[in-house]
Amino acid sequence: MQDEPLLEVRDLHVWFGLRRWGFGHAGVVRAVDGVSFTLRPGEAAAVVGESGSGKSTLAKAILGLNRPAKGQVIFEGKPLDSLKPREMRWYRSQLGYVQQDPYGALPPFMSVRRILGEPLVINKVGSKPEREQRIREALEEVKLTPVEDFLPKFPHMLSGGQQQRVVIARSTIMQPRLLVADEPVSMLDASVRVEILELLQKQQEAHNLLLIYITHDLSTARHFVQRILVMYAAKIVEQASVEQLLDNPLHPYTRALIAAIPEPDPENAATFKDVPPGEPPSLLHPPTGCRFHPRCPAFMKGICDVKEPPDFEPQVGHLVACWLYERGQVES
Amino acid sequence: MMTALWELRRYPSALVGLALILTLTGVAIYGVIAIPYNEALRLWRGGGDIWIEHPRNAQPEWVNLFPGNNLPKTIILSSREGGTKRVQVESGELKSVQISLGFDYRYDDFPSELNLFFDPKFKERPPHVSLFWLTPDGRRLTLGDRSVGPSERYAVSLDQRLARRLDGNPPEVGLFADPAAPTLQPLKGEYTLLAEGLLFEKGADLDVRLVVYGQVHGLAGTDHLRRDITVALLWGTAVALAFGLLAAVGSSICTLIIAAIGVWYGGWADASIQRVTELNMILPALPILILVGTLYSRSIWVILGIVILLGIFSASIKVYRAIFLQVRESPYIEASRAYGAGNLRIILLYMVPRVIPVLVPGFVTLIPAFVFLEASLAILGLGDPVLPTWGKVLNDAQQNGALYKGYYYWVLGPAVLLMITGLGFAMIGLSMDRIFNPRLREL
Amino acid sequence: MKENSLLYAQDLRLYFRTTRGAVQAVDRVSFTMDRRQALAVLGESGCGKSSLARAILRLLPRNVHTYSGELFLNNQDLMSMGEESFRQEVRWSGISLVAQAAMNSLNPVVRVGEQVAEPLEINQHLNRREARDRVRELLQMVGVPEDFLNRYPFELSGGMRQRVVIAMALVADPYLVILDEPTSALDVLTQANIMNVLKRIKEEKSTSFLLITHDIATSSELADQVAVMYAGQLVEVSDAASFFYQPLHPYSRKLMASVPRLRGGEKPEFIPGQPPSLINPPGGCRFANRCPFRFDRCQEDPPLVKVEQERWVKCWLYSADEES
Structure with a gap:
């Protein structure tokens, strides 16, 4: 862990203007609103949040697909917004992207061979036989064997799991150093999910990738990453190692989340879950102060609804944005 | 795509349509081979005593x-x-x-x-x-x-x-x-x-x-200049199919690419394409073609160019735009951006191919529409000055009062061929629509 | 078994016609549901669990190939009923459905309250005020604030819309509500909320639920009984407590092992291979090619046999010793 950080996100804001015909701007959706974190090469981190929490927007900002309104994404010490087009192309070759819907992520009119060849052709890698070699290796790595059978296939001929493996093969064929996986298994069947996640983990370990696993599912994150960042309403409310976070969740939202996640247990049927009332706020008009305060069981009037909590670090490496930890105490 | 086309064999109407089109194509090919271009022009121009041994206005x-x-x-x-x-x-x-x-x-x-x-x-x-x-x-x-x-x-x-x-x-x-x-x-x-x-x-x-x-001659009879109408029907088939196909291909592909460009770049590019389209949709195409035909040239190639140009900014650009707006948001486009694909590559290799299956059925039914347009122009006297076409036969027939004088066969040949063309392409196009839009299949 | 049960299905089949042959989406499915019970039908996508819901509600598409078997609701033979009487007497008033993604199919231009009230006014001939009162009561039960009655669906969050859809299913006081993936598109907290709502309804209104889901963990929140579906067939039917404690069928065990646990537990495993095509599925046990315990006998089709009180398994591992 002595490595230099590979990726640094510094006070990142991504806003979307809502356009309304004839009425000018109808407002700004603050999809990511002041997010900071640092990740090292070879690390596997999960960004956990509900839909609409801004986690996918964060992923796209890291991938350079969104333009931040404020703040920076810094890769290897180079801020993305300062990259020239040529350097941007280099940056894109340094990252892989795995999307949620494997079928949608593959052009339906291209064969597997062409799909995998596209990044190589675009980045002018190797000669034709060299590219073919790379494509075959990539397919072998994701265990789509015999390779011959899969090369000429079109996406619709593959099962969901196989499609997602093609996506993974494509995302790693440029041998990137950063892999962003946005809900890579949420559209797959339970029995296949683990397979895909194991594959991602294997790729991450084999190539010493920085893996950012975006998910709503804390339980899978637990098994496949070392660090978890919890996102709520466009902000990161807590970040810690998996053990710290699960054994000792600090933020009231994280606690509620953990409590709400069911396990296959017949006891469940007999008990009611303790769920915080209400729903996540609108990102058009987020609440003042801490964004969780209207739902928070530990709400402190005059503090939580007034000032936004900064990140506190009550334990080493365990950051939490909550006024409860202003003085650094740790409840357990 | 190929499998979808293979699916066509399940639709009897498509097979009938295909048979009709293949027959027409065969006729066109035969015509062009049997009567070379120059020969066709010479024959149709008449002159000399080429047709002197043929009866005037003979029935088939x-x-x-x-x-x-x-x-x-x-x-x-x-x-x-x-x-x-x-x-x-x-x-x-x-x-x-x-x-x-x-x-x-x-x-x-x-x-x-x-x-x-x-x-x-x-x-x-x-x-x-x-x-x-x-x-x-x-x-x-x-x-x-x-x-x-x-x-x-x-x-x-x-x-x-x-x-x-x-x-x-x-x-x-x-x-x-x-x-x-x-x-x-x-x-x-x-x-x-x-x-x-x-x-x-x-x-x-x-x-x-x-x-x-005699009073009868050949497969299609003869006209007032003793010309064998068969020549015009054979060559007319080739001209009609070529015109329809080229116009349909040309306008569809250009429309597709322009729609994709508009959607991808958005902003003023999109807006100006939209406005031009709207303007073009209001302007009637036929009078423009008549103007071009009267003032500039009646050559079929000039007309073809104008037809394609007018066809590009047609209502279908709006349809494609709607589809492209969806395609633009597809994850695979996003993925391609993430691995560095450039704008042109995304438009031509990622967006356009996605829409081609949607386009094909419409494209097939577009062909006869252009064939009819060419025939209409010829009937109005704006046909190509030298080439024998169906429309010109109809024009001659009309000018010489064919129906008034009872020369029904003069109109019959080209009319039947036009109908077969329309029917054949429509039958294929409708079946394709069912295949490419599976929602229609069960209905 | 058939007497006094709420729903009794025997050898239920629903095959679809396709160009490549008949899809055996529901193949010889038999089960019994008691009153005030929740049965969870667990299975992966494409196993036929949604088709089972369609078969029970006789919501058949045009391309039906085979639709047969016995189906009794409160000892009333559903299969022999005419389409019109089925529609009037069973659908919605006897069995209602919360379809998959139903929350996205609310009519966008009709206020929520009116949408819920509509069946009351049309089928039960209540007047406007009675219907309104009933709707208010229902929406309160599912946790929709009263002032939402006059809102349009797009003004509601996904969780709220899902509650509205559940209220709509309850409006005619059916014996049985079929829930097809009721929470799969929702967030964890909302999901927990909805499950709480369903539990409360089950307690207060003694409604029975048939919960169709791929999510084993969530199903444990509601289920009294579990049926595992694989490749169009039920491979295990069991009471929930024993099932979650120890599933029996090899597929059930594998499925359970694939669930990632938040607390304790092993690292999840995956099931290698893929389920067979439902067009001309292989003879014998359909799970055999992925099963670690496969043996010669698996080439024959195993029956669904009772192995314990309230537990049935379709596997030769359990029926073999019975015969010997």
């Missing part, structure tokens, strides 16, 4: 298949072949030549015209000929004497004096009429034309050709 031969019809075909007899020719030396330079052109006439109606063509060889003194008409019942009618100049022609049908001798009937009727019959009807049997000539020079010679024009 197949009308004889209908019961009760036994209309005459054209009979051509020549002293060079078929007829008999005897040359006798009378004295010195003087020779007599006796040509007998006999034929068996077994039709129920009269020929439409009679012409005699002379082909004499002489230096100074043209041969002299006496003509006689022998009927099956043994009558011998004198058709007159004449001195035969170079490429002399005796238009028997136009001989007013002869007509007066034949009870006022036109010669082609009077010569064949049965005098015993109460009404005018042809006498069947052996007719002979006798030409007794005198040659006055050494080396002089005389040949005679008799053309008894």
Whole structure:
């Protein structure tokens, strides 16, 4: 862990203007609103949040697909917004992207061979036989064997799991150093999910990738990453190692989340879950102060609804944005 | 895509449509091979005596298949072949030549015209000929004497004096009429034309050709200029298919690419494409084409270009735009951006191919629309000046009052072909629509 | 078994016609549901669990190939009923459905309250005020605030819309509500909320639920009984407590092992291979090619046999010793 950080996100804001015909701007959706974190090469981190929490927007900002309104994404010490087009192309070759819907992520009119060849052709890698070699290796790595059978296939001929493996093969064929996986298994069947996640983990370990696993599912994150960042309403409310976070969740939202996640247990049927009332706020008009305060069981009037909590670090490496930890105490 | 096309075999209507289109294509290919381009132009321009042996406004031969019809075909007899020719030396330079052109006439109606063509060889003194008409019942009618100049022609049908001798009937009727019959009807049997000539020079010679024009000719009949309409139908098929296909391909692909560009870049590019489209949708296309045709050029290639240009900014650009707006948001486009694909690559290799399956059925039905447009222009007199096309046949028919005079076949050929084209492509297009839009399949 | 049960299905089949042959989406499915019970039908996508819901409600598409078997609701033979009487007497008033993603199919231009009230006014001939009162009561039960009655669906969050849809299913007081993936598109907290709502309804209104889901963990929140579906067939039917404690069928065990646990537990495993095509599925046990315990006998089709009180398994591992 002595490595230099590979990726640094510094006070990142991504806003979307809502356009309304004839009425000018109808407002700004603050999809990511002041997010900071640092990740090292070879690390596997999960960004956990509900839909609409801004986690996918964060992923796209890291991938350079969104333009931040404020703040920076810094890769290897180079801020993305300062990259020239040529350097941007280099940056894109340094990252892989795995999307949620494997079928949608593959052009339906291209064969597997062409799909995998596209990044190589675009980045002018190797000669034709060299590219073919790379494509075959990539397919072998994701265990789509015999390779011959899969090369000429079109996406619709593959099962969901196989499609997602093609996506993974494509995302790693440029041998990137950063892999962003946005809900890579949420559209797959339970029995296949683990397979895909194991594959991602294997790729991450084999190539010493920085893996950012975006998910709503804390339980899978637990098994496949070392660090978890919890996102709520466009902000990161807590970040810690998996053990710290699960054994000792600090933020009231994280606690509620953990409590709400069911396990296959017949006891469940007999008990009611303790769920915080209400729903996540609108990102058009987020609440003042801490964004969780209207739902928070530990709400402190005059503090939580007034000032936004900064990140506190009550334990080493365990950051939490909550006024409860202003003085650094740790409840357990 | 290929599997989708293979699916077509499950739809009988598609198979019928395909059969129709293949037949048309076969006809077009046959036409172009059998009658090369220059030959087609020469034939259609007419001129000279290319069509002189064809009857005027003859019906197609197949009308004889209908019961009760036994209309005459054209009979051509020549002293060079078929007829008999005897040359006798009378004295010195003087020779007599006796040509007998006999034929068996077994039709129920009269020929439409009679012409005699002379082909004499002489230096100074043209041969002299006496003509006689022998009927099956043994009558011998004198058709007159004449001195035969170079490429002399005796238009028997136009001989007013002869007509007066034949009870006022036109010669082609009077010569064949049965005098015993109460009404005018042809006498069947052996007719002979006798030409007794005198040659006055050494080396002089005389040949005679008799053309008894029928009332039927070929597959499609002939027009007012004796041209065989089949030529125009064959070549018209090729021109129509080529025009329809090129216009459809050209406008569809351009529309697709322009729609994709508008959607991808958005902003003013999109807005200006939209405005141009709206403007173009308001402006009527036909008058523009008529203006171009009258003021600039009626060449089919110029018209094709204008049609494509007008077709690009058509309502379909709005349809494609709606689809592209969805495609633009697809994850795979996002992925391609993430691995560094450039704008042009995304538009041409990622967006456009996605929409082609949607386009194909519409594209197939677009072809006949352009075929009809070309035909309409030709009917309005704006057809290509040199090429024989369906539309021009219709135009000729209309100009010469074909329907008023009962020349239905003149309109029938091109009209049927136009309908077959429309039907064939529509049948394929509708079946394709079912395949490419599976939601329609169960309905 | 058939008497006094709420729903009794025997050898239920629903095959679809396709160009490549008949899809055996529901193949010889038999089960019994008691009153005030929740049965969870567990299975992966394409196993036929949604088709089972369609078969029970006779919501058949046009391309039906085979639709047969016995189906009794409160001892009333559903299969022999005419379409019209089925529609009037069973659908919605006897069995209602919360279809998959139903929350996205609310009519966008009709206020929520009116949408819920509509069946009351049309089928039960209540007047406007009675219907309104009933709707208010229902929406309160599912946790929709009263002032939402006059809102349009797009003004509601996904969780709220899902509650509205559940209220709509309850409006005619059916014996049985079929829930097809009721929470799969929702967030964890909302999901927990909805499950709480369903539990409360089950307690207070003694409604029975048929919960169709791929999510084993969530199903444990509601289920009294579990049926595991694989490749169009039920491979295990069991009471929930024993099932979650120890599933029996090899597929059930594998499925359970694939669930990632938040607390304790092993690292999850995956099931290698893929389920067979439902067009001409292989003879014998359909799970055999992925099963670690496969043996010769698996080439024959195993029956669904009772192995314990309230537990049935379709596997030769359990029926073999019975015969010997």
